[in-house]
Amino acid sequence: MKIQRPRGTNDLTPDRSPLMRFLHRTFLDVCDRYGFAQVDTPIFERTELFTRAVGEETDVVSKEMYTFDDRKGRSMSLRPEGTAGVVRMVLENSLMHGGGNLRLGYWGPMFRYDRPQAGRYRQFHQFGVEALGSASPAMDAEVIGLLVEVLGHVGFADTTVELGSVGDACCRPAYLEKVLKPVLKGLGDRLCATCRDRAETNPMRVFDCKVESCKEALAHAPRPMDHLCGDCMAHQERVEELLTEAKIPFKRDKALVRGLDYYTRTVFEVHYPALGAQSALGGGGRYDRLMEQLGGKATPAVGFSAGIERILIAVETEKTVEAADLGSRGAYLVLLDAKGEAAATRVATSLRELIPVEVDFSGRGMKAQLKTSNAKGVRFALILGEDELAKAAVTVKDLDSGEQVTLPESELKEFIKALG
Numbered sequence: 054m055k056i057q058r059p060r061g062t063n064d065l066t067p068d069r070s071p072l073m074r075f076l077h078r079t080f081l082d083v084c085d086r087y088g089f090a091q092v093d094t095p096i097f098e099r100t101e102l103f104t105r106a107v108g109e110e111t112d113v114v115s116k117e118m119y120t121f122d123d124r125k126g127r128s129m130s131l132r133p134e135g136t137a138g139v140v141r142m143v144l145e146n147s148l149m150h151g152g153g154n155l156r157l158g159y160w161g162p163m164f165r166y167d168r169p170q171a172g173r174y175r176q177f178h179q180f181g182v183e184a185l186g187s188a189s190p191a192m193d194a195e196v197i198g199l200l201v202e203v204l205g206h207v208g209f210a211d212t213t214v215e216l217g218s219v220g221d222a223c224c225r226p227a228y229l230e231k232v233l234k235p236v237l238k239g240l241g242d243r244l245c246a247t248c249r250d251r252a253e254t255n256p257m258r259v260f261d262c263k264v265e266s267c268k269e270a271l272a273h274a275p276r277p278m279d280h281l282c283g284d285c286m287a288h289q290e291r292v293e294e295l296l297t298e299a300k301i302p303f304k305r306d307k308a309l310v311r312g313l314d315y316y317t318r319t320v321f322e323v324h325y326p327a328l329g330a331q332s333a334l335g336g337g338g339r340y341d342r343l344m345e346q347l348g349g350k351a352t353p354a355v356g357f358s359a360g361i362e363r364i365l366i367a368v369e370t371e372k373t374v375e376a377a378d379l380g381s382r383g384a385y386l387v388l389l390d391a392k393g394e395a396a397a398t399r400v401a402t403s404l405r406e407l408i409p410v411e412v413d414f415s416g417r418g419m420k421a422q423l424k425t426s427n428a429k430g431v432r433f434a435l436i437l438g439e440d441e442l443a444k445a446a447v448t449v450k451d452l453d454s455g456e457q458v459t460l461p462e463s464e465l466k467e468f469i470k471a472l473g
């Protein structure tokens with residue numbers, strides 16, 4: 054019996070890997086230009102890190118974590134997201150020593166046990182950035198701009214950012230106690246049992262409930278954005294001004310709900326509606342209290358993460374990336390006579406200084422090998438058969454123009470170079 058991959062996971066098959074590499078290169082390049090250094094953290098961490106950072110009552114922590122005891126009985130979890138690990142790393146390595154401006158980027162697998170569907174997986178990949186040390190709305194706008202720029206480079210030039218605010222330690226407690234809790238109490242049995250519990254312990258989480266009757270009951274419930282303090286409103290307005298100035302389209306969305314508890318003030322998401330229910334390509338926000346919650350000094354911070362599989366689906370659906378963008382197109386060496394293996398290796402080695410070259414050592418006939426070279430989308434097929442070997446020559450077929458020429462092996466490199 055064949056063993057299949059676990060539900061909700063994906064293989065990266067070779068047909069998709071050029072696009073994945075293109076996205077990765079694009080992300081790294083944009084990060085470099087904004088001064089974000091690449092970091093990596095463990096795929097598993099102590100469970101407590103996520104309970105404390107993301108929030109015990111969030112779906113991500115309470116329902117979706119892959120948690121296990123290690124051999125010494127310590128509770129570990131596969132990371133469901135990247136921010137908690139990055140902040141832990143910053144604290145553990147004293148990277149914020151002296152405060153300042155720390156800009157970090159990351160790319161890697163995350164794990165959430167949820168019902169798989171299009172765009173929602175149990176193992177998925179995120180790229181993201183975290184900027185620590187600045188409370189300025191300009192940092193929020195820059196981080197949003199970075200995400201929009203990455204998406205622009207992979208062909209999504211007209212994405213709209215949904216932007217909201219969840220308030221801060223100054224305005225949120227009053228909103229929760231004096232506004233939201235009484236409203237939730239009034240809704241009584243119209244809310245599901247979980248929401249009724251959350252109404253007491255973590256009221257804002259009710260907005261994340263997927264139960265239809267709760268969504269209806271909460272449709273007109275007051276949101277944090279209706280009750281921001283002056284500083285939070287000024288922050289929000291400044292982020293909006295800066296985005297407008299940078300010509301980044303956004304929509305104020307006072308009902309924007311994020312599934313993680315650590316946010317303060319700015320929250321945002323970028324959607325690709327054609328993906329249906331799982332349409333968020335990326336999301337993030339400000340989390341000025343998280344460093345403190347994890348035992349460090351109060352440090353303002355803002356960041357985002359984007360779903361790599363979702364972006365790949367969007368790029369493939371819209372065909373926004375040309376094959377030509379996916380890397381330099383090389384040559385496929387069609388070897389028709391095993392006696393020519395040494396010559397094939399010599400030709401390939403010399404040409405690889407200019408372009409990628411793949412040698413077909415399969416021993417198949419010309420037709421089959423040419424078919425493969427066409428399928429690979431290379432620019433040149435180089436043919437080494439009995440005739441060519443006898444003359445120390447190579448036949449070059451330009452697969453774009455269809456033109457074919459046989460020339461001495463010694464002239465091949467110059468010939469290819471001249472064709473650019």
Ligand code: HAM
Binds near residue numbers: 135
């Ligand atoms: P998040 O909204 O939970 O935020 O996830 C960010 C992105 O990851 C989503 O917009 C989506 O594209 C992708 N994603 C999430 N879950 C899945 C899944 N099950 N399958 C496929 N893709 C998924 C965070 O993770 C925060 N750490 C963002 C952040 C960084 N906030 C501040 N800094």
